[in-house]
Amino acid sequence: MALPLSRQKALREWKLYFFVIPSVLLVATFSYFPAMSAIYHSFFDWQGGDNKQLIGWANFKRALGDQVLWDSFKTVSILIAFNVVKMIPSILIAVLIHRLKSDRAQYLYRVALVVPMIVPGLVTLFIWKFFFDPNLGVLNNILDFTGMKTLLVNIDQFFGWGVFFDNVPVGWLSQPELILPALFIWGFPWIGTVGVLIYLAGLQSIGQEVYEAAELDGVGPFKKFLYIELPLILTQVRLSLILLMIGTLKDFGNQLLLLGDAGGPGGVGMVPALWMYNRAFIAGEFGYACSIGMILFLFILGLTYVNNKYVRVEK
Amino acid sequence: MSGALKDAVGSYKQKDWPKHLVILAFIIIELFPFYMMMQVSFKDNASFIQAPWLPTPPFSVTETYVDPAAPVSAAGVESPAERVKQRAARWSEVFSGEVAPPRGDPTFREGELRFDLGVYKLNNWVFGLKLIGPYIANTVFVAVTGTVVTLALAILGAYFFARYKMPFSGAIWGAFMVLMLLPGVANLVPLFTLLKDLSLLNTLWALIIVGIAGGQVFNLFVLRNFIEDLPKDLFEAAEIDGASHFKQIVNVVIPMSGPIIGTLAILAFLGKWNDYLLPLVVMRDKELFTLGVGLIYLDGEYVKNWGQIMAAYFIASIPLIVIFLFCMRLFVRGLSAGAVKG
Numbered sequence: 001m002a003l004p005l006s007r008q009k010a011l012r013e014w015k016l017y018f019f020v021i022p023s024v025l026l027v028a029t030f031s032y033f034p035a036m037s038a039i040y041h042s043f044f045d046w047q048g049g050d051n052k053q054l055i056g057w058a059n060f061k062r063a064l065g066d067q068v069l070w071d072s073f074k075t076v077s078i079l080i081a082f083n084v085v086k087m088i089p090s091i092l093i094a095v096l097i098h099r100l101k102s103d104r105a106q107y108l109y110r111v112a113l114v115v116p117m118i119v120p121g122l123v124t125l126f127i128w129k130f131f132f133d134p135n136l137g138v139l140n141n142i143l144d145f146t147g148m149k150t151l152l153v154n155i156d157q158f159f160g161w162g163v164f165f166d167n168v169p170v171g172w173l174s175q176p177e178l179i180l181p182a183l184f185i186w187g188f189p190w191i192g193t194v195g196v197l198i199y200l201a202g203l204q205s206i207g208q209e210v211y212e213a214a215e216l217d218g219v220g221p222f223k224k225f226l227y228i229e230l231p232l233i234l235t236q237v238r239l240s241l242i243l244l245m246i247g248t249l250k251d252f253g254n255q256l257l258l259l260g261d262a263g264g265p266g267g268v269g270m271v272p273a274l275w276m277y278n279r280a281f282i283a284g285e286f287g288y289a290c291s292i293g294m295i296l297f298l299f300i301l302g303l304t305y306v307n308n309k310y311v312r313v314e315k
Numbered sequence: 316m317s318g319a320l321k322d323a324v325g326s327y328k329q330k331d332w333p334k335h336l337v338i339l340a341f342i343i344i345e346l347f348p349f350y351m352m353m354q355v356s357f358k359d360n361a362s363f364i365q366a367p368w369l370p371t372p373p374f375s376v377t378e379t380y381v382d383p384a385a386p387v388s389a390a391g392v393e394s395p396a397e398r399v400k401q402r403a404a405r406w407s408e409v410f411s412g413e414v415a416p417p418r419g420d421p422t423f424r425e426g427e428l429r430f431d432l433g434v435y436k437l438n439n440w441v442f443g444l445k446l447i448g449p450y451i452a453n454t455v456f457v458a459v460t461g462t463v464v465t466l467a468l469a470i471l472g473a474y475f476f477a478r479y480k481m482p483f484s485g486a487i488w489g490a491f492m493v494l495m496l497l498p499g500v501a502n503l504v505p506l507f508t509l510l511k512d513l514s515l516l517n518t519l520w521a522l523i524i525v526g527i528a529g530g531q532v533f534n535l536f537v538l539r540n541f542i543e544d545l546p547k548d549l550f551e552a553a554e555i556d557g558a559s560h561f562k563q564i565v566n567v568v569i570p571m572s573g574p575i576i577g578t579l580a581i582l583a584f585l586g587k588w589n590d591y592l593l594p595l596v597v598m599r600d601k602e603l604f605t606l607g608v609g610l611i612y613l614d615g616e617y618v619k620n621w622g623q624i625m626a627a628y629f630i631a632s633i634p635l636i637v638i639f640l641f642c643m644r645l646f647v648r649g650l651s652a653g654a655v656k657g
Contacts, residue, residue, distance in 0.1 A: 009479075016475050016560060023472040023531045024487060030506065030528035031494050037505035048508060093341055096334045105335070112342050114647055118635040119349060121589045122610050123628040127348040129614070136360070136621065138351060141367055189344045197647070253592055257611065280504045281596065289504050 038290045046287035048280075059291035069292065072263075072270040078180060079271065080248045086190035087240065093191055094199035095229055099221075110197070117193045122257075128186055129258055132172040139185070140169050173258060176266035183269065186254070195240050202233035242307040246300055252277055272296050356443075356626035357435045363621060371434045436622050443626035449602065450609035451634065453519060457605055458587040461523045462580050465530040470576070472531065473538035474564050478550065494532045507596055517599045526587055534579055541575050542568055577645045581638070588635060606631055 042059055046052040063069055097109050116124065131138040143149040149164070156164040163177050164170060172182040206228065214224055230237075252274035255263060261278050263270030270278075273296060280289035354370040355363055362371055475481070476488055506525065507516075515521040545568070553563045569576070591607025598608050613627060639646055 013479060013481065013560075016479065016481060019471040019560070020475040020484075020487060022468050023491075023535065026468070026524070026528040027491065027494065027531050030509070030525050031502070031532075032490075034502040034505035034509055037509070038502060041505065089341065093338060096338050100334055100338075101331055105331075109338055109342070110647055111643060112346075114639070114643075116345060116349070117585070118639040118646075119352075119632045120606065120610075120635065122591055122607055123352070123631055124348065126610060126614055126624075126628065127352055130621065130624075131348070131351075136363065136367075136619075138367070189341050191341060191345050257614070277503070280507075286504055286508070293502075293504065 038293055041287050042291035042294045044287045044290075046290075047284050048286040052287065055287075059288050060295075062288065063291055063295055068267065068270060069272065069275055069295075071267070072272045072275050075180075075269065076249060076271045079183065080245055082184045083244050083248050084241065086187070087192070087195065087237070087244065089190045090192045090195035091199055091230075091233075091237065094196045094203060094233075095225055097196070098200060098203040098229075110200070113191065113193050113196055116191075125254065125257055129173070132182055132258075134169040134171045134174065137169075137172070139172060143170065174265055176264070176268045179259065179264050179268045183254075183258075186258075192240075198236045198240060199233050202236040203229060206232050238310070239307075242303060246303050246307075249273070249296065249300055249303070352625045352628055355621055356439055356629050357437075358622045359436050359439070360620060360622065362434070362436075373430060373432055373434060439620075439622040439626040440630070442623045443630050446613065446623075447606070447609060447627045447630050450604050450606045451631065453603060454588060454606040455634065457519055457522050457526070458584050461526040461530070461587050462583045464523070465527045465534060465583055466576060466580055468527065469531055469534035469538055469579075470564060470568065472535050473542050474560070474568060476535070476539045477542035478560070491532050491535055495536075503592070503596065506593075510597060516597055517603065519603055519605075521597050522587075522590075522594055522605065525593060526590070530583055530586075534583070537575065537579060538572070541572055545571050574645070577642065581642065581645055584638070585635070 041052070043054060043056060044052040045055045045058070093113075097106055100106050100109075130136075134140060140149075143152065149170075150166075152164040152170075153166050156162070161177070163175065170178065172178050172185075210228055210232075211224075214228055219227070250273055252271055255269045255271055255274045256277065258264075259269040261274070261282055263274055263278075272292065276289045276292040276296065279285045279292060358371060476484055510516050510521050510525075515524070549567050549571070550563055553567050558566065588606070590605075591611065594605045594608045595611060598604055601612075604612065610628070610631060613624060
């Protein structure tokens with residue numbers, strides 16, 4: 001711990017304050033001021049210029065009745081559910097790597113897992129967009145190549161969805177019904193580098209004696225996962241669950257770049273943060289955008305509270 | 316870890332190869348997009364449609380023989396002699412950046428196999444480099460300046476908090492930590508108007524300064540904990556030798572915390588390299604685009620020639636690949652550590 005100083009000594013060390021002043025000034029200007037300004041302006045009718053008019057809670061009342069906003073919260077909850085499912089491969093891979101006998105292979109696999117991280121996220125995103133391209137895209141090619149297309153068309157005719165047709169390329173990002181499935185497929189096989197590395201760190205802290213005891217009791221590999229590994233990495237799983245929920249709630253980059261600023265055809269891919277961006281920079285309703293930001297902030301604050309209260313991370 | 320210990324993790328009875336198989340399958344699918352990026356970057360649209368999956372073999376197999384029964388198409392190619400001349404000219408085309416004749420022309424018959432490196436469209440890369448090179452330069456400037464200043468300020472600040480408990484240091488620390496709870500997303504709109512008022516819109520400095528401010532909290536948090544764990548005797552010895560606080564930072568803190576600073580630097584650099592939302596909102600001039608905005612405009616603006624686009628994507632990843640090759644260990648550890656911070 002830092003040593004407490006007597007007042008006299010502190011006065012002699014006053015120069016130390018200069019060390020922290022730059023950080024304080026920067027953070028005050030570029031983090032605190034915008035945050036305060038957002039709270040302040042959420043009560044105004046404000047187009048981003050000098051003219052603004054105090055309208056009290058009108059922005060929030062409007063948000064409560066805003067169908068697009070509520071639909072976007074529905075969409076984002078679906079996306080969060082998708083992302084929870086997408087956590088499973090990471091856990092699986094982490095456990096498999098952990099159980100390998102050779103340390104060398106473990107290290108090699110970890111390096112291979114880091115490789116996707118050194119390609120800029122944006123590039124990965126655009127490669128996936130290319131995969132979804134209806135005419136040249138890889139996904140449609142794979143469907144045709146493996147004959148899955150015919151299967152999908154048959155299923156479609158059976159259930160009468162009216163989504164897949166023979167001889168018509170599947171427009172993954174241009175057919176409203178397919179946007180959510182496309183966002184689900186996005187990133188297959190869903191190995192999150194950071195996720196796997198956290199789980200591995202958690203798994204490595206499991207004591208050998210636990211495994212030895214299990215071995216003596218003749219516990220099989222699946223039960224070992226269920227009764228030893230999963231409970232002991234539950235802290236990490238919960239941590240990444242919360243982080244993932246907050247991240248999904250905040251994020252709108254994927255939707256903006258894959259589907260455009262209106263959330264794609266029919267606005268199916270609209271998420272709250274994208275709606276805020278849209279109101280501010282497309283419609284010029286900065287005041288209303290601020291109040292959407294406030295609502296979003298309340299949700300995130302709630303999740304952060306849950307995080308701090310129920311998820312303890314031991315170093 | 317010794318072999319005996321490892322054996323307790325897996326079972327004695329269990330073989331390792333099924334696990335290897337599953338992991339490899341996952342990793343291969345995971346890396347498939349990057350494989351596609353690499354091999355498509357050497358093709359043009361026509362050869363991509365012909366053979367989307369595999370890299371083009373280094374042979375030219377077409378346009379050696381034309382079916383006399385078939386009518387000459389409107390491709391502008393009249394006689395076989397003309398065609399031979401065209402193929403001879405391909406090598407120069409590859410480097411001069413001209414477009415090769417379409418390979419899927421139905422009047423061409425596949426004849427002999429000729430070894431021909433001309434099937435690799437190197438001009439994709441030339442084009443990509445021209446297109447994305449300036450953006451990379453801008454991004455390197457923003458990311459390097461931002462990372463260096465972020466860490467310099469964070470080290471100074473962390474030293475302030477870690478060395479002594481000064482009056483108000485608790486309050487200032489609390490003010491920093493509260494920011495960990497605030498989501499950045501609600502700030503985007505006011506930040507935009509703030510930058511407008513400071514007339515920083517459409518400058519690289521806006522990205523740098525906002526990046527520095529945004530990086531303070533996390534880096535302060537990590538560095539303070541680290542500096543507090545350094546042995547106190549070192550500081551006392553330095554103080555007795557008459558070292559000022561600044562000298563103590565330079566001669567004690569920085570040498571002792573090399574790895575953690577390296578890790579934090581990589582994380583900060585990665586973050587700045589990947590950032591595109593703020594640049595998208597702030598930047599207007601094409602000459603000042605960073606990689607993020609540049610790629611977004613590339614995605615929207617040009618007639619899609621996938622080979623060129625993929626080459627540009629690949630070039631955009633090269634700086635990170637170089638860093639990765641040089642400090643793989645820091646990378647792997649940094650990502651695990653960064654993951655734990657939350």
